[in-house]
Amino acid sequence: MHHMDTLHRVKANTKVLAFDIFGTVVDWHGSIVREVQALYPHVDANAFALAWRAGYQPAMARVRSGELGWTRIDELHRLVLEGLLPQFGLTHLNETERVHLNRVWHRLDAWPDSVAGLTRLKQRFTICSLSNGNLGLLTNMAKRAGLPWDCVLSAEVFRAYKPDPATYLGVAQVFDLEPHQVMLCAAHHDDLDAARACGLHTAYIERPMEFGASQIKDVSPQAGNDLHARDLMALADLLGC
Amino acid sequence: MHHMDTLHRVKANTKVLAFDIFGTVVDWHGSIVREVQALYPHVDANAFALAWRAGYQPAMARVRSGELGWTRIDELHRLVLEGLLPQFGLTHLNETERVHLNRVWHRLDAWPDSVAGLTRLKQRFTICSLSNGNLGLLTNMAKRAGLPWDCVLSAEVFRAYKPDPATYLGVAQVFDLEPHQVMLCAAHHDDLDAARACGLHTAYIERPMEFGASQIKDVSPQAGNDLHARDLMALADLLGC
Numbered sequence: 001m002h003h004m005d006t007l008h009r010v011k012a013n014t015k016v017l018a019f020d021i022f023g024t025v026v027d028w029h030g031s032i033v034r035e036v037q038a039l040y041p042h043v044d045a046n047a048f049a050l051a052w053r054a055g056y057q058p059a060m061a062r063v064r065s066g067e068l069g070w071t072r073i074d075e076l077h078r079l080v081l082e083g084l085l086p087q088f089g090l091t092h093l094n095e096t097e098r099v100h101l102n103r104v105w106h107r108l109d110a111w112p113d114s115v116a117g118l119t120r121l122k123q124r125f126t127i128c129s130l131s132n133g134n135l136g137l138l139t140n141m142a143k144r145a146g147l148p149w150d151c152v153l154s155a156e157v158f159r160a161y162k163p164d165p166a167t168y169l170g171v172a173q174v175f176d177l178e179p180h181q182v183m184l185c186a187a188h189h190d191d192l193d194a195a196r197a198c199g200l201h202t203a204y205i206e207r208p209m210e211f212g213a214s215q216i217k218d219v220s221p222q223a224g225n226d227l228h229a230r231d232l233m234a235l236a237d238l239l240g241c
Numbered sequence: 242m243h244h245m246d247t248l249h250r251v252k253a254n255t256k257v258l259a260f261d262i263f264g265t266v267v268d269w270h271g272s273i274v275r276e277v278q279a280l281y282p283h284v285d286a287n288a289f290a291l292a293w294r295a296g297y298q299p300a301m302a303r304v305r306s307g308e309l310g311w312t313r314i315d316e317l318h319r320l321v322l323e324g325l326l327p328q329f330g331l332t333h334l335n336e337t338e339r340v341h342l343n344r345v346w347h348r349l350d351a352w353p354d355s356v357a358g359l360t361r362l363k364q365r366f367t368i369c370s371l372s373n374g375n376l377g378l379l380t381n382m383a384k385r386a387g388l389p390w391d392c393v394l395s396a397e398v399f400r401a402y403k404p405d406p407a408t409y410l411g412v413a414q415v416f417d418l419e420p421h422q423v424m425l426c427a428a429h430h431d432d433l434d435a436a437r438a439c440g441l442h443t444a445y446i447e448r449p450m451e452f453g454a455s456q457i458k459d460v461s462p463q464a465g466n467d468l469h470a471r472d473l474m475a476l477a478d479l480l481g482c
Contacts, residue, residue, distance in 0.1 A: 126381075126384060134415075135392060135394075135398070135415045136415045136417055138392075139367065139369075139391050139392040139416070140416075142391065142392075143367060143391050150383065150393075151376060151383075151393045152392045156398075157397075157398055174376045175380070175381075
């Protein structure tokens with residue numbers, strides 16, 4: 001499905017692969033469902049995970065609009081969590097338990113192909129995260145899951161949240177590259193659209209189970225992306241790694 | 242030479258080891274001498290390396306004082322290099338050659354014990370860089386030399402150069418830790434002094450050859466440091482890794 005010219009152009013130009021994390025490299029939904037089921041069996045873990053994630057974009061929007069000053073995702077996750085506890089019957093959790101639960105975002109499991117795929121891609125490219133997650137979260141996650149980043153990059157470095165152009169262009173600037181020498185790899189078309197508008201190459205990664213089995217995601221290709229890959233092993237295949 | 246109480250306290254408290262890079266983990270002097278000897282055999286490579294490095298602190302001081310706005314080490318290295326070219330008979334270098342020479346700081350070789358020592362330390366601790374070098378420089382260096390960082394941290398993240406407290410305290414904040422849960426590992430007592438003043442633990446790493454054989458460094462222990470190690474393998478021994 002990829003035109004040979006596109007593949008050739010991408011392979012010849014790209015130096016850095018920047019990866020979205022939540023949903024693209026790690027399975028936030030499945031990981032949260034598993035932890036919540038184990039800790040709080042009476043809670044509807046699927047609904048809880050979906051509700052927590054649904055609060056994420058509105059919370060970031062409050063930072064982007066200036067209503068909140070710079071606030072890390074750890075703190076935004078906690079804000080959203082506090083709002084959810086009543087509706088899920090969890091208001092009895094003490095501070096230690098709330099802190100532990102909030103840190104589940106540091107303990108997300110990688111999709112089964114992620115570590116092997118990244119390890120192959122790292123042979124030929126510089127691989128980094130480009131996530132709205134904070135540096136500590138991304139580092140703890142990578143250490144636990146074995147994600148072999150060359151560099152952990154985050155919105156925290158650029159003090160701007162995706163889709164702010166400062167994040168995509170920031171990756172190119174960190175490595176003294178032109179935007180087209182960086183490729184964003186993500187499971188979300190809006191993220192890829194914003195990166196493309198900044199001149200980056202883009203690779204869509206299918207993650208049909210991102211929201212769990214109750215809500216299968218449409219992973220149809222969109223024309224604007226340079227590459228479309230089922231998972232990170234397929235991306236490594238495409239890029240000849 | 243280490244009191245058992247000190248070792249016990251450090252091991253019980255420390256979660257993150259932050260490493261100074263130039264001189265501590267990589268051999269800037271030997272690496273620059275080897276490249277300059279190969280590229281420009283008529284140049285006194287030892288004098289050239291020492292003069293380039295000697296311009297580094299004064300250049301950073303211009304940023305710290307506010308005379309220069311935020312400027313990355315790549316640009317500061319280039320500023321210093323331009324000043325050195327006449328005295329070393331290198332004014333004939335064209336722009337491509339100057340860019341390549343300036344990037345030698347991305348191609349520094351690790352000390353022989355660094356990769357093995359860091360690999361052992363990484364089993365038990367989160368290991369990160371804390372260098373005035375910029376993120377791109379540190380990432381390119383780590384990839385080439387095989388330095389297995391969990392996270393690349395730099396003055397560039399904190400927009401402040403060591404010994405600004407924002408850098409040492411910044412590491413603790415990134416990981417939601419108290420300062421004493423971070424240990425700075427460095428071959429320079431002034432860096433360690435500043436970290437200690439912020440509440441970090443400190444480990445001195447002997448690097449007697451940092452400035453080459455013509456200028457052997459005094460590596461005597463100083464009382465303020467929690468640990469004193471010949472190299473990173475010895476540090477791993479001390480920390481039971």
